[in-house]
Amino acid sequence: MPKKITIYDIAKEAGVSAATVSRAITGRGYVSEKNKILILSLVDKYNFRPNTFARNLKTGYTKMIGFIVPHIGNMYFANVYYEFEKWASSYGYMTILLNSKGDYEVESNLLKALIEKHVDGIVMMGGRIDASNLPEDYIKEINEIRKQIPFVACGAKTERFNCSGIYTDDEKGVEELLVYLKNRGYQRITLIGGGDEFIPSYIKKQKAISIAEKLGLDVSVRWLTGNEVFSNRAGYEGMKILLKENPRPEVVCGINDYVAMGAIKAVMEAGLNIPMDIAITGFDDVSIATMTPVQITTVSPRYEYFGKKVFGSLHKMIKNKTDNHSKMTLIKPELVIRNSTR
Amino acid sequence: MPKKITIYDIAKEAGVSAATVSRAITGRGYVSEKNKILILSLVDKYNFRPNTFARNLKTGYTKMIGFIVPHIGNMYFANVYYEFEKWASSYGYMTILLNSKGDYEVESNLLKALIEKHVDGIVMMGGRIDASNLPEDYIKEINEIRKQIPFVACGAKTERFNCSGIYTDDEKGVEELLVYLKNRGYQRITLIGGGDEFIPSYIKKQKAISIAEKLGLDVSVRWLTGNEVFSNRAGYEGMKILLKENPRPEVVCGINDYVAMGAIKAVMEAGLNIPMDIAITGFDDVSIATMTPVQITTVSPRYEYFGKKVFGSLHKMIKNKTDNHSKMTLIKPELVIRNSTR
Numbered sequence: 001m002p003k004k005i006t007i008y009d010i011a012k013e014a015g016v017s018a019a020t021v022s023r024a025i026t027g028r029g030y031v032s033e034k035n036k037i038l039i040l041s042l043v044d045k046y047n048f049r050p051n052t053f054a055r056n057l058k059t060g061y062t063k064m065i066g067f068i069v070p071h072i073g074n075m076y077f078a079n080v081y082y083e084f085e086k087w088a089s090s091y092g093y094m095t096i097l098l099n100s101k102g103d104y105e106v107e108s109n110l111l112k113a114l115i116e117k118h119v120d121g122i123v124m125m126g127g128r129i130d131a132s133n134l135p136e137d138y139i140k141e142i143n144e145i146r147k148q149i150p151f152v153a154c155g156a157k158t159e160r161f162n163c164s165g166i167y168t169d170d171e172k173g174v175e176e177l178l179v180y181l182k183n184r185g186y187q188r189i190t191l192i193g194g195g196d197e198f199i200p201s202y203i204k205k206q207k208a209i210s211i212a213e214k215l216g217l218d219v220s221v222r223w224l225t226g227n228e229v230f231s232n233r234a235g236y237e238g239m240k241i242l243l244k245e246n247p248r249p250e251v252v253c254g255i256n257d258y259v260a261m262g263a264i265k266a267v268m269e270a271g272l273n274i275p276m277d278i279a280i281t282g283f284d285d286v287s288i289a290t291m292t293p294v295q296i297t298t299v300s301p302r303y304e305y306f307g308k309k310v311f312g313s314l315h316k317m318i319k320n321k322t323d324n325h326s327k328m329t330l331i332k333p334e335l336v337i338r339n340s341t342r
Numbered sequence: 343m344p345k346k347i348t349i350y351d352i353a354k355e356a357g358v359s360a361a362t363v364s365r366a367i368t369g370r371g372y373v374s375e376k377n378k379i380l381i382l383s384l385v386d387k388y389n390f391r392p393n394t395f396a397r398n399l400k401t402g403y404t405k406m407i408g409f410i411v412p413h414i415g416n417m418y419f420a421n422v423y424y425e426f427e428k429w430a431s432s433y434g435y436m437t438i439l440l441n442s443k444g445d446y447e448v449e450s451n452l453l454k455a456l457i458e459k460h461v462d463g464i465v466m467m468g469g470r471i472d473a474s475n476l477p478e479d480y481i482k483e484i485n486e487i488r489k490q491i492p493f494v495a496c497g498a499k500t501e502r503f504n505c506s507g508i509y510t511d512d513e514k515g516v517e518e519l520l521v522y523l524k525n526r527g528y529q530r531i532t533l534i535g536g537g538d539e540f541i542p543s544y545i546k547k548q549k550a551i552s553i554a555e556k557l558g559l560d561v562s563v564r565w566l567t568g569n570e571v572f573s574n575r576a577g578y579e580g581m582k583i584l585l586k587e588n589p590r591p592e593v594v595c596g597i598n599d600y601v602a603m604g605a606i607k608a609v610m611e612a613g614l615n616i617p618m619d620i621a622i623t624g625f626d627d628v629s630i631a632t633m634t635p636v637q638i639t640t641v642s643p644r645y646e647y648f649g650k651k652v653f654g655s656l657h658k659m660i661k662n663k664t665d666n667h668s669k670m671t672l673i674k675p676e677l678v679i680r681n682s683t684r
Contacts, residue, residue, distance in 0.1 A: 007458060019457055019490030029490070029663065064438075064459075072427075072439075073420045073629065082415050085441055089452070094459055096406075097414075097439035099427055110431070115361055116349060117406075117436055148361025148371070232633045261633045268635040287415065288630050291574045291603045293610040321371060 005046040014039050065095045065314065066114035070102035070126035075286035076256065076301075077125055080154070083307020084123065091315060093120070102127040104138050111145060121150035121314045130156045132197045150317035154310055156199040159326060164317065166310045166329045170200055173299040173333040174207040177253065177281060180335055182215050184342060186250045186279065191221045192238040192263065193255030195229045201255055204283075208253075220249070230255060235262025243270050250279060251341065257282035257289045260296050264340065268293075275342040285336055295338035306331050347388040356381050407437045407656065408456035412444035412468035417628035418598065418643075419467055422496070425649020426465065433657060435462070444469040446480050453487060463492035463656045472498045474539045492659035496652055498541040501668060506659065508652045508671045512542055515641040515675040516549040519595065519623060522677055524557050526684060528592045528621065533563045534580040534605065535597030537571045543597055546625075550595075562591070572597060577604025585612050592621060593683065599624035599631045602638050606682070610635075617684040627678055637680035648673050 011018045016035055023029040024039040031039070042048070065088055069077040081097060088095045096114065100107045107127050114122055122145070128138045139160050145151055146163035158165035181189060191208055194201030205221045212219035222242070224234045235254050242249060243266065254260030260282030267274055274280055274294045282289055285300035309329055316322075353360045358377055365371040366381040373381070384390070407430055411419040423439060430437045438456065442449045449469050456464055464487070470480045481502050487493055488505035500507035523531060533550055536543030547563045554561035564584070566576045577596050584591060585608065596602030602624030609616055616622055616636045624631055627642035651671055658664075 008454075017486055017490060018454070019487065022457065022460060023490070066436075071424060072414060073417060073424050075415060075417070075420075078415045078417075078420050081439075082413060082441055085414075085439070089440065089455075092455075094408075094438045094440070094455060096436045097423075097427070098431065098436070099424055112360070113431075113434075113436060115364065118364060144359055145361065148359060148365065232629075258633070265633070265635050287574075288633065291600070291607065291630065292634060293607050 005048045007048075010039065010042050010046065010048055013042055061120050061318075062118045063093050064117065064119045065093050066098065066110075066117070066119045066122045067095050068098045068100050068107060068110055068114075068122070068124045068127070071099055072097060074258075075288065076284045079286065079303040080125065080301075080307050080310065083303050084311050085307075087308055087311035087315075091311075100127050104128050104131075104135075108138070108141060111141065115145070115149065119149070120318045121152070123152045123154065123310055123314060125153075125155050129153045129158065129161075130198050130200055132199055132202055134160075150314055152310055152314045152317075154306075157203070158328070162326050164313055164327045164329075166306065166313055166331065168301040168306070168333050169330040170203045170333070171207040172330075173283065173335070174204050175211050176333075176335045177299055178208065178211045178215060178217060178219070180337070181251055181279075181281075181341070182217055186217075186341075188218045188247065188249045189220075189251045189253060190242060190249040191219070191253045191255065192242070193224055193229055193234050193259035195223045195225070198229075201229075204255065230258060232258045232262040232265075235259030236266045237262075239263035239266035243267070243272075248278065251281065252278065253281045254283070256284045257286045257296055257298055260298070260340070261288060261292060264292060264294055264296070274340055279341040281341060289336075290338070294340045297338045297341040298336050300334045300336050301331060302334055347390045349390075352381065352384050352388065352390055355384055403462050403660075404460045405435050406459065406461045407435050408440065408452075408459070408461040408464045409437050410440045410442050410449060410452055410456075410464070410466045410469070413441055414439060416600075417630065418626045421628065421645040422467065422643075422649050422652065425645050426653050427649075429650055429653035429657075433653075442469050446470050446473075446477075450480070450483060453483065457487070457491065461491070462660045463494070465494045465496065465652055465656060467495075467497050471495045471500065471503075472540050472542055474541055474544055476502075492656050494652055494656045494659075496648075499545070500670070504668050506655055506669045506671075508648065508655055508673065510643040510648070510675050511672040512545045512675070513549040514672075515625065515677070516546050517553050518675075518677045519641055520550065520553045520557060520559060520561070522679070523593055523621075523623075523683070524559055528559075528683075530560045530589065530591045531562075531593045531595060532584060532591035533561070533595045533597065534584070535566055535571055535576050535601035537565045537567070540571075543571075546597065572600060574600045574604040574607075577601035577606075578608045579604075581605035581608035585609070585614075590620060593623065594620065595623045596625070598626045599628045599638055599640055602640070602682070603630060603634060606634060606636055606638070616682055621683040623683060631678075632680070636682045639680045639683040640678050642676045642678050643673060644676055 007018045011021045024031045024036045098110045142161040152164045154166040196202050208219050252263050263280050282296045282298040285298045289296040289298050349360045353363045366373045366378045440452045484503040494506045496508040538544050550561050594605050605622050624638045624640040627640045631638040631640050
């Protein structure tokens with residue numbers, strides 16, 4: 001095969017910048033008449049088509065991927081995105097990152113916009129993917145989209161969407177955490193943060209209750225209400241209530257590390273010692289879990305592997321033009337023991 | 343003007359999904375022969391061109407923006423991106439978010455890829471933008487790009503690039519912080535984290551020294567060495583060294599909140615009280631600054647306003663097809679007083 005002509009080859013031969021070549025071709029922005037004629041004659045000579053158009057018209061690919069998260073300021077999503085984007089870039093894909101605030105209507109608008117852009121595939125996290133009581137229309141929308149375009153949902157079980165899903169094995173994570181806590185001699189354990197309306201929370205709760213029975217542990221679940229059940233503040237307020245109870249739990253497991261950090265703050269303000277007076281654990285292993293005076297025992301989704309799997313799964317569908325109907329990939333999480341438990 | 347025909351109008355009239363229309367047009371993926379003929383006849387009838395092509399060929403716009411950061415897992419960049427993307431989306435732009443790791447060569451590759459994608463504009467943060475001793479080639483590259491395509495650098499002073507720049511007024515931030523500390527009765531102050539090779543650190547250091555002289559404060563600067571001078575670990579290690587000194591500083595100012603958090607951890611491990619035994623401050627006001635047992639007094643870049651300004655500045659250049667040659671916009675930062683200072 002002859003070497004593929006790039007915009008840089010044209011630019012070099014014409015003695016102009018790549019951007020000038022681009023402008024001459026798209027007709028956008030100023031190019032001198034002399035350069036325009038020169039460039040367009042070279043374009044003809046080499047039958048050169050700029051990538052964006054060429055891919056669209058010839059191969060049908062845009063080499064673009066859409067990635068929707070609720071809020072990139074949440075380190076869980078930022079970590080998955082970072083690892084995903086590393087792989088996407090290395091395969092020549094550019095990823096559009098959109099924030100949905102977890103709002104279903106915003107998600108619909110963003111999905112439409114991505115389809116209009118002819119992205120080669122879409123990854124979606126949070127929002128409707130994790131919602132327990134999702135109106136039928138929002139399920140159907142994903143069902144339609146995943147038939148038309150490679151689509152990967154990640155974070156929660158996604159059978160109802162009939163799409164490919166990559167998610168952390170939360171049941172395994174809860175089991176490992178509780179077995180570890182039992183082995184360390186803990187008995188009274190309370191889960192805080194989250195809510196039944198979020199599938200990952202619900203899965204963790206159900207598993208915690210069933211494992212507790214098996215292991216003979218005293219496990220209770222105190223979900224929080226309001227809009228920010230996964231926040232630091234939720235953990236702080238939830239912990240303040242628990243501290244007034246008698247007997248107090250021996251371990252408080254935050255539904256994520258933000259909630260765990262909030263709980264730690266409340267415990268320290270009460271003048272108690274972690275882990276001697278009370279132990280705290282989290283989920284997700286975001287970087288802050290090691291930045292606090294007390295480092296948090298947590299369950300890691302193994303971001304590097306996770307992000308690689310998400311890209312790999314999407315890329316396979318793009319390349320093979322297949323629809324991996326309801327293919328679920330479970331990522332085994334990893335228990336990370338630090339000093340918030342004794 | 344007649345209503346612009348969209349892919350949804352074609353889909354509705356053909357009784358198929360928008361994605362099916364897209365596949366019929368691009369020739370990518372399966373469409374039944376019957377539907378293909380129907381769709382393509384409607385495309386002809388309405389002279390419909392899908393957006394991606396239409397915008398490229400007719401208006402010259404792709405409605406795409408490229409945004410390069412070193413690492414989206416750093417909350418400073420994630421916060422700016424979130425606010426920026428909110429505005430970009432609301433104006434119909436899709437933003438490609440790329441991680442450069444702050445590596446100049448990676449940045450060059452990403453810039454080339456974005457230009458090949460014909461993005462309407464580029465925003466760049468960190469990496470070469472903040473570098474003090476940047477090889478001439480990397481300066482020239484930006485200089486060339488900003489002539490061809492709307493380009494905004496943000497975070498540091500950018501005169502040498504001759505491009506538009508949006509940055510926090512770090513001098514003002516340092517001044518407000520030191521005046522506040524003096525008013526609270528502090529005298530011996532040490533800056534840690536950062537390094538002269540980063541322009542924002544250098545600016546902060548120079549300003550701290552000159553303000554100290556004016557206010558009669560005893561200010562010293564202890565930069566760190568190594569690759570991660572802005573990290574939690576850097577703050578932790580740096581603080582451990584300072585704690586051995588006699589006399590100890592009364593206030594340790596981290597170059598950012600990550601460094602401040604690391605310093606807090608070292609102080610608490612040493613059994614000292616913040617702010618009674620030693621005060622700590624940060625910069626950037628990332629969310630973790632309020633999540634720790636000790637909440638960090640810090641300097642906020644006012645993300646909402648910052649992100650809006652970055653988008654506004656880029657959008658103006660895109661709309662007017664102008665090059666805001668070296669237009670610098672300084673954002674006045676805000677001192678946020680919390681309980682890590684008395």
